[in-house]
Amino acid sequence: MGSPLSFMVRPRGTLAGWGTQKQECEMRPQMRLVGAVALVFGIASSVKSEIVFHNIPTPPLSEPGGIVVDEGYHAGGVVQLAGVSRYASRIDVLLYEFGNGIPGDLSFRVNLWESPGLADMPGALLWTSAVQHASFPNRTPTLYSIDVPKVRVPDELAWTVEGLANPYFAGVAFSQPTTIGTSLGALIYNTQQWDISIRMPYPGGSGFRLIAVPEPTTIVLICLGAVAMLPIFLRRRDL
Numbered sequence: 001m002g003s004p005l006s007f008m009v010r011p012r013g014t015l016a017g018w019g020t021q022k023q024e025c026e027m028r029p030q031m032r033l034v035g036a037v038a039l040v041f042g043i044a045s046s047v048k049s050e051i052v053f054h055n056i057p058t059p060p061l062s063e064p065g066g067i068v069v070d071e072g073y074h075a076g077g078v079v080q081l082a083g084v085s086r087y088a089s090r091i092d093v094l095l096y097e098f099g100n101g102i103p104g105d106l107s108f109r110v111n112l113w114e115s116p117g118l119a120d121m122p123g124a125l126l127w128t129s130a131v132q133h134a135s136f137p138n139r140t141p142t143l144y145s146i147d148v149p150k151v152r153v154p155d156e157l158a159w160t161v162e163g164l165a166n167p168y169f170a171g172v173a174f175s176q177p178t179t180i181g182t183s184l185g186a187l188i189y190n191t192q193q194w195d196i197s198i199r200m201p202y203p204g205g206s207g208f209r210l211i212a213v214p215e216p217t218t219i220v221l222i223c224l225g226a227v228a229m230l231p232i233f234l235r236r237r238d239l
Contacts, residue, residue, distance in 0.1 A: 049089055052081040053181035053210040056094055060141035060175060060207065066096050067188065067206065068171035069108060069163030074189035075172050076160035077205040078116060078196070080182035081153070085212035088112065088127070088148040093161055094207020095134055095142045096173035104136040107165035110146055113158040113187075121194040122158045122187060127151040131164060141173050141207070150213065158187050159208060176204025 067075035091112075097104030109131060114123025129146050136142035161172050183205035185197040 049211050049213045050083045050085045051180050051209060052083045052085060052212045053079045053178075053208060055178040055181075055183060055204055056092065056143065056175050056207045056209055057177070060094060060143070060173065062141075063139070064094075064096060064141060064173040064175060064207075066098065066171050066173040068098060068166070068169050069106070069161050070166050071163050072189075072191040073163045074111070074160035074187070074194075075163075075206060076111075076158065076187045077208060078156070078158045078184040078187055079205070079208065079210075080156050080184055081210065081212075082181045083212070085214050086153055086155075087150045087213050087215060088153050088210060089150060089213050090211040091129075091146045091148055091159070092143050092207075092209040092211075093146075094173045094175050095136055095144050095161075095170060097136065097138050097140075097168060097170045099138065099169035101138055102168050103138055104134065104142070104170040105167055106163070106170035107131060107133045109162045109164065111160045111162055112148075112151065112153060113160070114154060115156040116158055116187070116194075116196050120196055122160075122196075126153060126157070128162075134170075136170075141175075143207075152215075153210075153212065156184070159210075160187055160189070161206075172206040174204055175207035178203060178205065181210075 069075050091110055093110060095104060095106060110129045112126040112128075114126060116122050127148065129148075132144070132146065134142070134144050136144075163171075183203070186195075186205065188195040
């Protein structure tokens with residue numbers, strides 16, 4: 001005779017199976033909570049920075065004019081910003097070595113000012129960078145970036161590159177056209193007096209780009225709106 005047939009039948013409605021279904025039901029609210037929180041952070045992170053002034057083409061002009069910034073000199077411009085973001089987060093300036101056969105070697109600061117008033121000089125100083133040092137190829141427009149710690153800027157402002165040490169002939173390069181915002185004029189200081197040419201928009205100016213982010217209150221309102229949507233995603237659906 002053959003060996004008895006052996007087999008196993010799983011009882012209907014075992015505790016093991018019930019436990020698995022119960023665990024899945026208990027996990028669903030947690031998974032919805034995780035998804036909702038991820039949604040809030042996703043919406044908050046989607047608040048991107050925007051370029052509010054830009055006049056630097058890609059690639060930059062190959063042989064631009066410009067202004068040498070010797071020690072104590074300032075060179076920059078007066079600009080009208082576009083967009084709505086007004087907390088500056090990054091500045092790009094276009095540097096250039098005007099000498100022949102020598103690399104650029106420039107120590108400098110970048111300053112942001114309130115728009116010039118009637119006294120033919122810039123308004124109050126809004127922000128000044130730490131001392132920067134840039135080395136760059138001869139006669140090659142070079143973009144130099146500086147992070148800004150979320151400084152509130154007005155719709156119209158002035159900016160300058162302030163020379164601290166310049167053994168050769170480095171400075172800021174002219175650039176055009178202005179594609180975001182409006183160039184209102186030039187701003188120069190020659191250790192004795194300011195020279196400002198403003199109120200007559202022109203296509204270029206010295207190479208400058210300003211990137212800003214929305215005001216913190218705007219970001220908070222967006223996050224609050226996302227939080228208000230949490231109950232929709234946490235509501236338990238009928239199975």
